[in-house]
Amino acid sequence: MAGTVFFHVSMSLDGYIAPESPDELMGRKWMALQAWLFPLRFMRENLGLGGGGEEGPDDDLARATFERTGASVMGKRMFDAGEHAWPEDAPFHTPVYVVTHEEREPWERLGGTTFHFVRDGVEAAVDLARDAAGDRDVRVSGGGETIVQCVNAGLVDEFTVSLSPVLFGSGVRLFEGVDAERVTLEQTSVERSPRATHLSYRVRRA
Ligand SMILES: NC(=O)c1ccc[n+]([C@@H]2O[C@H](COP(=O)([O-])OP(=O)(O)OC[C@H]3O[C@@H](n4cnc5c(N)ncnc54)[C@H](OP(=O)(O)O)[C@@H]3O)[C@@H](O)[C@H]2O)c1
Numbered sequence: 001m002a003g004t005v006f007f008h009v010s011m012s013l014d015g016y017i018a019p020e021s022p023d024e025l026m027g028r029k030w031m032a033l034q035a036w037l038f039p040l041r042f043m044r045e046n047l048g049l050g051g052g053g054e055e056g057p058d059d060d061l062a063r064a065t066f067e068r069t070g071a072s073v074m075g076k077r078m079f080d081a082g083e084h085a086w087p088e089d090a091p092f093h094t095p096v097y098v099v100t101h102e103e104r105e106p107w108e109r110l111g112g113t114t115f116h117f118v119r120d121g122v123e124a125a126v127d128l129a130r131d132a133a134g135d136r137d138v139r140v141s142g143g144g145e146t147i148v149q150c151v152n153a154g155l156v157d158e159f160t161v162s163l164s165p166v167l168f169g170s171g172v173r174l175f176e177g178v179d180a181e182r183v184t185l186e187q188t189s190v191e192r193s194p195r196a197t198h199l200s201y202r203v204r205r206a
Helices: 028-033 041-046 057-068 076-083 122-133 144-152
Strands: 005-012 016-018 069-075 095-099 114-118 137-142 158-164 183-192 197-205
Touching: 005 028, 005 144, 041 057, 057 069, 057 137, 057 158, 069 076, 069 122, 069 144, 076 095, 095 122, 114 122, 122 137, 122 144, 137 144
Parallel strands: 005 137, 005 158, 069 095, 069 137, 095 114
Antiparallel strands: 005 016, 158 197, 183 197
16 A cells, blocks of 8 residues: 555564664674675665675565655664765665754755655654655654654554564664554564564554
8 A cells, every 4th residue: 555654674583673882783783683684686786786696585575675665764863874884875765754853954865865854753754755755655764763753653554573583682672662552463474584584564553
């Protein structure tokens, strides 16, 4: 359904989506968390790394997630972590609405990605993303704080958690602060590959 708002993140078995500090983003645990994504053919294409790469269910999922996305919403800490790491041809190729307290002009990258900085909160950002997405969907890219605000505001229709076989022990929790009383979940699919288990849910307001 066009205009569906969803998120799709990689999560450690103990519920974390990122290490405590952005300095650890290339560390062992982060690499294990994202190990299902890095070798994929789709990832190589999307990052401009050339041909090759693995095909199969993980690749199909990553590609389908990208193709359904007409615009993204992200938190400022995710943006900060990516600003210097993403290539000039940033891997979104759509408008991206960054929720922040900072005032900043739009930042246009090669290949169709423009980062817009939204200071009116997640509902405004999702509204803008919906308009920009046209007949495609809106992805709440992350991180945890932004996803939880969107869930608590009743903005998220469905999500996929790609569960990676790694324990973090500490870090950024996916559902920290979620208003659990307001949400019920319906499991819609489970797919497994040697590197991850992809769990998908539809969200219903309780
Ligand atoms: N595992 C995965 O698949 C995955 C996916 C995405 C991201 N991540 C990781 O998640 C981490 C970031 O997550 P996070 O939870 O720490 O932070 P986040 O959600 O990315 O960003 C939080 C920040 O966004 C701004 N913000 C959020 N809501 C706002 C609002 N309503 N109004 C104004 N500003 C608002 C604030 O920044 P300011 O006050 O500074 O503006 C806030 O500190 C990164 O390390 C990233 O790599 C992991």
